[in-house]
Amino acid sequence: MTVWDVRPVDKQDEKFLENRDLTAAACGEVGWHYRVYGGGSSVRRDNLRWLTAYRRQMPWYPNAKEELLGICREPRATVGAVLDADHGAGHLVSAMWHYAWTGAVVIDLNQPIDRSTPVRELQESL
Structure with a gap:
């Protein structure tokens, strides 16, 4: 299982980065993967x-x-x-x-x- 967070790179502020780390840790606890997609060109x-x-x-x-x-x-x-x-x-x-x-x-x-x-x-x- 992979949980995706979608947020353009220019909108990845401090609050997002904090939530990213918490979500990644929570996913890791249950054996899931966590990825951030910052958008394409x-x-x-x-x-x-x-x-x-x-x-x-x-x-x-x-x-x-x-x-x-x-x-x-x-x-x-x-x-x-x-x-x-x-x-x-x-x-x-x-x-x-x-x-x-x-x-x-x-x-x-x-x-x-x-x-x-x-x-x-x-x-x-x-």
Whole structure:
């Protein structure tokens, strides 16, 4: 069991640090782990916020998934390759964002996403 405390680094004041130490000690007494998450970068936050719009399964996603994953299996596959294969229809692009949300497609969310951003299939999704 892990208890997470979420507080941006710039808001971790003295009171928070005192409570952190008490909570960590209490967790240790019962054999639990205690972690503090100070937040990610603004780029990661913005990318995750973008992906939340695609968290719900749409009816065309299962049909688009195999084509999308085929593109992602290509060496040096990129977001641009998915955009080009979509031909403006939107089914592959929205499926890419959805499967990035679910983790079936891997995109580095710590970097700004553009056409040159690599995409790959998560190997466990096979």
